[in-house]
Amino acid sequence: MNQREFEAVIRQPAAIRYEYFIKKSADYEEVWGLYNEGWATAQDDLGNTLIPFFPNEKFAETFAKKEWAGFTPKRIDLDHFLENWLPGMKSDGVKPSIFPTDIDSAVINVDTLREDLEAELEKY
Template identity: 25%
Template sequence: MSNSLDPQQIRTIQQYDAQQRYHYLLKEVINNAQIWLLVDEHGCVMLNTEEEDCVPVWPNKEFAQAWATEEWSHCKAEAISLEKWHNRWTHGLEEDELAVVVFPDQNNEGLIFFPDEFDYELHQQAKKSAAKKQR
């Protein structure tokens, strides 16, 4: 499971650009075998762009919980196991024609992926991590 981040680590990571946050998320999700969402009684929080309806995902509880303000103050951070993500979420998001916005910052900016693309990237990161552990 994930380790808590100290305030300095959180501040440092929050300064990352979208690409750096994306790479950080991939590593954290694979290392911790979980991905974080914000949820309420109706389901997960969604963000909308001009082209896509997106489900935001975060690498750690602290970053997801930081979004639980204002209109989402009633939401809570919830971890989804990586296995459940691969087995249910990817397919469900595709069926619902939803995209994934990876680790959005406080300005709602993050990289957007189709669910199958994001799933592929997670699998690629898992292969890289496994190869490093074998060395």
């Protein structure tokens, strides 16, 4: 991915970045989180715990700042994400925050994220 594509993607609204995340995660069979002696989390306005996920290392690295300064990108295999992460997040009441930027994020229901990823994977 060149710098031009990178900048174009991060300027898109959250819904478009979510679609990009789904396509790229299925393409490369991975998602990226931020890690530093534990996974990065955030809170929404209602106090719900969110975990940020990104479609690749460069995006994750770019947004490892502010409350996530000192965190580094860490790859998560997509099968492991679908089979372990999402069920665990659902049982813990944690929501995925997909592709957060300085402006916004797509906060998605765990089941919706699973369905969208599985639907995209069926295309391959």
